[in-house]
Amino acid sequence: MDLAELLALPVAVDLVTASRALGIARTTGYELAQRGEYPVRTIRMGARYTVPTAEILRALGVTDGSSSVSERFVDAGKSSLTDDLERLAALHQTGALTEAEFSTAKQRMLDMS
Known part of the structure; x- marks a missing residue:
């Protein structure tokens, strides 16, 4: 993955995309994530793994010269519970999360607040 592709990534990506960006084979990426040894933080929602782009960039x-690009993603990633729930709902609406995964992740967010 080249720099332009990295900079075009959304705030969070699936494990396959993260592995590609980090130069890790797909199967190895899943094995590392399952063992809790993936090189950056992963977020598990049901059977799916999501990786914050800021973690990959870091x-x-x-960097973009003056400041780390990942710092801007981190700042953009600081949000309220409402923002997080809206992003979760968007993932569900696009089909990235099943109804059960969405409900479980939503409840976890609400329990942690």
């Missing part, structure tokens, strides 16, 4: 040392 691990790769991606």
